Amino acid sequence: MKIVLMAVLAAAVAASFSACAQTNQTVPAVASVAATRMTTDSYINGRPAQVVYVGRAGACEAVSVKWTERRIEHFRVCDQEVSARNTVAPAWSDEPSTRLLLSSTIRNAVLYGEARQTDSNGYQYVARTLPAVSARCSNIEVIISYDGDLVDRALRDVCGKAGF
Structure with a gap:
C-alpha cells in the first residue's frame, strides 16, 4: 500500500513540475512579444505556436498564444508581469x-x-x-x-x- 501511495505522490509531483515548466516557457515568450509589440512564430515546449501581439488593453499589453490545434490562450502584461486571462473569445461572425x-x-x-x-x-x-x-x-x-x-x-x- 505504501509503495502505491508513494508512486501516486511521485506522479503528482512530476505532473506539477511539468505544468510549471510549460508556464515557464510560455511566460518569457509572452513577455518578449509584449515588450517588442511584434508577433513571433515560436516553439514552446517543443510545439509550434504563434505568439501574437493583440494591442493595448487599458494600461496593459494584450498578447495571445495561438497553438496549431486551434487553441488560443490569452494573456495581459502589466508592468512586465504576465498573467493568464483564462478566457475564451467569442467566435467571429463571417457575415x-x-x-x-x-x-x-x-x-x-x-x-x-x-x-x-x-x-x-x-x-x-x-x-x-x-x-x-x-x-x-x-x-x-x-x-x-x-x-x-x-x-x-x-x-x-x-x-x-x-x-x-
Missing part, C-alpha cells in the same frame, strides 16, 4: 457587413500602413503593413480581437492596387 469592414481595414492598412476599426458587436479589426515582399506586394498582418482577446490572426499578401 457580409463584417467582411466589408474587415476588407476596408485591410485597404486602409495598404494605403496608410496601419488601420483599426471596431464593429457594432465589439470586434476590433487591426491590419498592419509588414516589410514588403516585393515592390508590388505587401504583407498585411490582420488581427481580429474581442475585448483584447485574439479571435483570429492571418497574414495576407496584397499585390497591385489598394482596392480589391
Whole structure:
C-alpha cells in the first residue's frame, strides 16, 4: 500500500513540475512579444505556436498564444508581469457587413500602413503593413480581437492596387 501511495505522490509531483515548466516557457515568450509589440512564430515546449501581439488593453499589453490545434490562450502584461486571462473569445461572425469592414481595414492598412476599426458587436479589426515582399506586394498582418482577446490572426499578401 505504501509503495502505491508513494508512486501516486511521485506522479503528482512530476505532473506539477511539468505544468510549471510549460508556464515557464510560455511566460518569457509572452513577455518578449509584449515588450517588442511584434508577433513571433515560436516553439514552446517543443510545439509550434504563434505568439501574437493583440494591442493595448487599458494600461496593459494584450498578447495571445495561438497553438496549431486551434487553441488560443490569452494573456495581459502589466508592468512586465504576465498573467493568464483564462478566457475564451467569442467566435467571429463571417457575415457580409463584417467582411466589408474587415476588407476596408485591410485597404486602409495598404494605403496608410496601419488601420483599426471596431464593429457594432465589439470586434476590433487591426491590419498592419509588414516589410514588403516585393515592390508590388505587401504583407498585411490582420488581427481580429474581442475585448483584447485574439479571435483570429492571418497574414495576407496584397499585390497591385489598394482596392480589391
